[in-house]
Amino acid sequence: MSTNKIHKKVPDFRLSPTVDKVGVEERVARFQTRSIKNESKMQGLKMVLNMIDLTTLEGKDTPGKVRQLCYKAQHLHDVQPDLPTVAAICVYPSMVAEAKKALGNSGIKVASVSTAFPSGQAPHEIKIMDTRFAVENGADEIDMVISRGKFLAGEYNFVFDEIAAIKEACGSARLKVILETGELASLDQVRRASDIAMYAGADFIKTSTGKIQPAATMQVTYTMLCAIKDFYLKTGVKVGMKPAGGISNSKLALHNLVMVKETLGAGWLNNEWFRFGASSLANDVLMQIMKQTTGHYQSADYFSID
Amino acid sequence: MERLEILKTYKIFIGGQFPRTESGRYYSPMNKKGEALANMCLSSKKDHRNAVVAARKAFGSWSERTAFNRGQILYRIAEMLEGRKSQFVEELVKQGATAPKATAEVDLAIDRCVYYAGWCDKYQQVFSSVNPVASSHFNFSALEPMGVVGIIAPQTNSLIGLVSTILPVIAGGNSCVVLAAEQLPLCAITFAEVLATSDLPGGVVNILTGSEKELIDAFHAHMDINAVLYAGENDEHARKLEEGADCNVKRIIRYVGGLTKTTDESPYYINDFQEVKTTWHPIEHVGGATSSY
Numbered sequence: 375m376s377t378n379k380i381h382k383k384v385p386d387f388r389l390s391p392t393v394d395k396v397g398v399e400e401r402v403a404r405f406q407t408r409s410i411k412n413e414s415k416m417q418g419l420k421m422v423l424n425m426i427d428l429t430t431l432e433g434k435d436t437p438g439k440v441r442q443l444c445y446k447a448q449h450l451h452d453v454q455p456d457l458p459t460v461a462a463i464c465v466y467p468s469m470v471a472e473a474k475k476a477l478g479n480s481g482i483k484v485a486s487v488s489t490a491f492p493s494g495q496a497p498h499e500i501k502i503m504d505t506r507f508a509v510e511n512g513a514d515e516i517d518m519v520i521s522r523g524k525f526l527a528g529e530y531n532f533v534f535d536e537i538a539a540i541k542e543a544c545g546s547a548r549l550k551v552i553l554e555t556g557e558l559a560s561l562d563q564v565r566r567a568s569d570i571a572m573y574a575g576a577d578f579i580k581t582s583t584g585k586i587q588p589a590a591t592m593q594v595t596y597t598m599l600c601a602i603k604d605f606y607l608k609t610g611v612k613v614g615m616k617p618a619g620g621i622s623n624s625k626l627a628l629h630n631l632v633m634v635k636e637t638l639g640a641g642w643l644n645n646e647w648f649r650f651g652a653s654s655l656a657n658d659v660l661m662q663i664m665k666q667t668t669g670h671y672q673s674a675d676y677f678s679i680d
Numbered sequence: 681m682e683r684l685e686i687l688k689t690y691k692i693f694i695g696g697q698f699p700r701t702e703s704g705r706y707y708s709p710m711n712k713k714g715e716a717l718a719n720m721c722l723s724s725k726k727d728h729r730n731a732v733v734a735a736r737k738a739f740g741s742w743s744e745r746t747a748f749n750r751g752q753i754l755y756r757i758a759e760m761l762e763g764r765k766s767q768f769v770e771e772l773v774k775q776g777a778t779a780p781k782a783t784a785e786v787d788l789a790i791d792r793c794v795y796y797a798g799w800c801d802k803y804q805q806v807f808s809s810v811n812p813v814a815s816s817h818f819n820f821s822a823l824e825p826m827g828v829v830g831i832i833a834p835q836t837n838s839l840i841g842l843v844s845t846i847l848p849v850i851a852g853g854n855s856c857v858v859l860a861a862e863q864l865p866l867c868a869i870t871f872a873e874v875l876a877t878s879d880l881p882g883g884v885v886n887i888l889t890g891s892e893k894e895l896i897d898a899f900h901a902h903m904d905i906n907a908v909l910y911a912g913e914n915d916e917h918a919r920k921l922e923e924g925a926d927c928n929v930k931r932i933i934r935y936v937g938g939l940t941k942t943t944d945e946s947p948y949y950i951n952d953f954q955e956v957k958t959t960w961h962p963i964e965h966v967g968g969a970t971s972s973y
Contacts, residue, residue, distance in 0.1 A: 670927055671729050673904035674736075 376546050378611050380538045380575040387530045390569045391604075393561035393597055402592040405633045412666065415628070419663050422627045422655070423450065424458035425645045427485055427616065428680075429653050430465060431492075431584065440469045444476035446678055451660045454667065460656065461645035462515060466491070467508040474512040485515035485550070489540060492554075492583035494519040498536070505543040516540070517550045519583060520567065522557045530570055537574035550578035550616055555594045556586035564594055568601035578614035584651065589619025595630065599637040606638075615642070618651025624662040627655060653680055690865070692721045692889060693872035695734030696882020701727050707890070709863045712776045720865050723890035728857065728898040731886035735828045735855040736904055738883030743825045743853040751800035754851060756878040758793035764874060765790070768839060771866040775838055788942060789843040795945050796847040803852065803947045807954070818961040823954035825853035826931065827906035830899040832892060834911040834938040838864035842871060844939035845911050846885055848949035855884045857905070865889040892917060900924030900932075907931040907953055911939065 410418065428447050430439060440463075447460045462483035463473050470486045477484060486508035490496035496504075505516055518540050524532045541549050551571035555564050571579050579598055582589035595617045602613045615634070621627055627650060634642050642648050657680055661672040691698040703724035708716035721727075742750075761768070765786050772782035808822040829849045834841030838861055849856050860868030872887045888895070892912055899908050900921045907930050910918050921932050933952050937944070 668927075670901045670903055671732065671898075673902075673928065676903065676928075 376544065376548055376577055378549075378572070378575050378577045378613060380541055381573045381609070384534070384573045385569070387534075387566055387570050390562070390566040393565050393600075395561055395593075398561060398593050398596055402596050402633070405592065405596075405636065406629050408629075408632050410628060410632075416663070416666050418628050418631055419624060419659050419666070420458055421631065421643065422624065422650065422659050423663075424461060425649050426460040426656050426659075427462045427464040427618075427649050427651050428460045428656060429463075429584070429618075429651055431487060435466060435469060437469065437472045440465055440472045441476045443680075444473055444482075446656075446680065447477070447482050448480050450656065451664070451677065454660075454664060457660075457663070461649055464517065464651060467504055467511065467513070470508050470511040470513045483514040484512060485517055486511075486513035487517045487519075487552075487583075489518040489536075491517070491519050491552075492585045494521050495523070498539070501536070502539060502543050505540050509543070509545055509547050513547055515548045515550060515578075516544050517552055517580060519552045519554060520571065522554055525558070525563075525567060525570075530566075533567075534570050534574045537571055537576065541575035548577040548614075549575060550580045550614075551576040552580045552583055552618075553598075554583055554586060555581050555590075555598075556588050561593065561597045564597045565601055568598050569605070572601070572605045572611075572613050576613060578616050578649070580616040580618055580649075580651065582617075582619040582651075584619035587620070590617035590621055590651075592626075592629065592633065596633060596637065599634065603638055612641070612647060614647040614649065616649040616651055621650055621652050622654045623658045624655075627659065656680065688718065690718050690720050690869040690889065692723055692727060693869065693876070693885070693887040694727070694731045694883075695737070695886065696876060698872070698876075701890075702730070703727070709775075709865060711774065717774060718866060720869075720889045723859075723888040723895065725895065725898045727888055727890075728895055729902070731857040731888060732828060732902055732904050734883040734886050735857050738881055739825075739827055739855040742850070742855055742881055742884045745853075747801035747804065747853075750851065750853065751797045753879045754793055754797035754800060754847065757847075757874060757880065758790050758797060760874045760878040761786075761790045761793060761871075764870070767870060768867055771870060772838060775864050775866060785837070785840050785940075789839050792840070792843050792945055793847060796851040796950070799848075799947050799950060800851045803950045806947055807951050811958070813960075816963055818963045819958065820961070821956050821958040823852070823951070824957050826953050826955055827854060828904060829854045829856045829953050830902075830905045830908040831856050831858040832896070832899065832908070832910050832912050832917075833858060833860055833868070834935075834940075835861045835863070835892070835913055836938045837861065837940055839867040839871065841911060841939050842868055844944055844949075845909055845935070848947075849909065849953050850880075850884055852950045852954050854907075854953050856886065858885065858887045859892060859895055859899075860887055860889050862890070862892055896920055897924065900930070901927060903928045905930060907933065909933050909935065909953070911935045 462485045464485040473484045488505045489501040553567045701721035705722040706719045707722045768786045769782045811819045813819040896917045
């Protein structure tokens, strides 16, 4: 269910706080030095699994591929009991119906990218139709992209209005707003885009499409987490965070969890408020869980292909 | 004023890079007079794990190279070894060999590289076969590399055993993680420098120094190692490998005697780390004169 709304009273986005880049880098480096003991590690790994939006966003996606992914979402590694499922499957709008059918009543959500993902370079009506189509096909969550060109040209009102229009088209579906931070050039801009998205009604803010490098660096994610914190303190509304792209191993994922815990607190440490957008992360986490369980380092030969 | 000699720091070789051990631990092998030879990395299980990851990453493209190209690269190793002959002789003497013996060992190592370079594009013809079958099929068997091979080099010599175990394994398209002789490790890391400068893609050979006793379990317990070559002398360790290999049914091969003799080279050493794949290809006729293949 949608948890944020379009805010009537908004600040002047030109005056969004600036970000101390060196300070962010040093703070982020600290998160990577935390020692995680075995028991917490196991719990952390299972939490990571449960936060993954298992993703396939390729031109060559077929219904078969999507069905396979949905099966994987429900049966991550059947030889190991007590594993959680992933949080959601993330697909293109044309695959939503197929995914919905394949997931049935498993409780796993279907997220659909939208608004002419990944470039967002399409007319307004088409973006609205794109979103409605996904929602009508049963998408529980919509991952929209912002118009980076307009944003960089300084047309913040355009970007705000566009996000708000998509928010309306979403109905009760939760809206994730992709900032595509790899194209925003500086952390100041990331902060500003985060503010715009949250005031325009984003239920989640998300770093990247996964099509552009760099994607979800810890610096960018940290900047966005700080924006979420400030927004929460000001409005009392919780907004979720989804780093996506480039998080392909367990260690990095655990570092992200440490960062969330120490920035926003334990209230954000569940899949309602934090997600990983990833395709290959799940297998690495599974291999780590098996390593913790058996004591042996694992081989990709014994895990499903993704 | 007398010049202060710069002593070399020996590091380990993983993925084409020369990192220090992540554990920060070192040990000093001694010569016969009880003098420390150098500070060597005492590799940990994590270093071993990193090496396996590097080897797995390198395996795909190395195994897909043409056999001829692998031969060229192995020949290049021989060339580079020849160019640094005096350094190897010096190290062998430091570790207790006489000068003539050391020279003979280096010469043999170079010749062995050339020997296996030559076999790269020939062992397949020798070991593969067309098999007679009782149906209309063209049935043939060919060799494929096993994958990542763990190698525990002979503990009784520094260079020749290392070369004699690594070369046949990579000639056959495998990648490997090698544990050098614990007390005679100098040549192993210098050999790694040869490999790093001879067109061999990073990660095909990874060389660790350290304790066999500490790392033996890592070799048999790692699910991503497909075979282990044990050339050490410790029967207890050999037995441990055999017992522990059940986790992914890896192949364990043992060589004894240090592989120091001129006759310790053969294409069968390549064959030891190959899988046989047999294909049944339907054809119209089986007989020679009318067959359709």
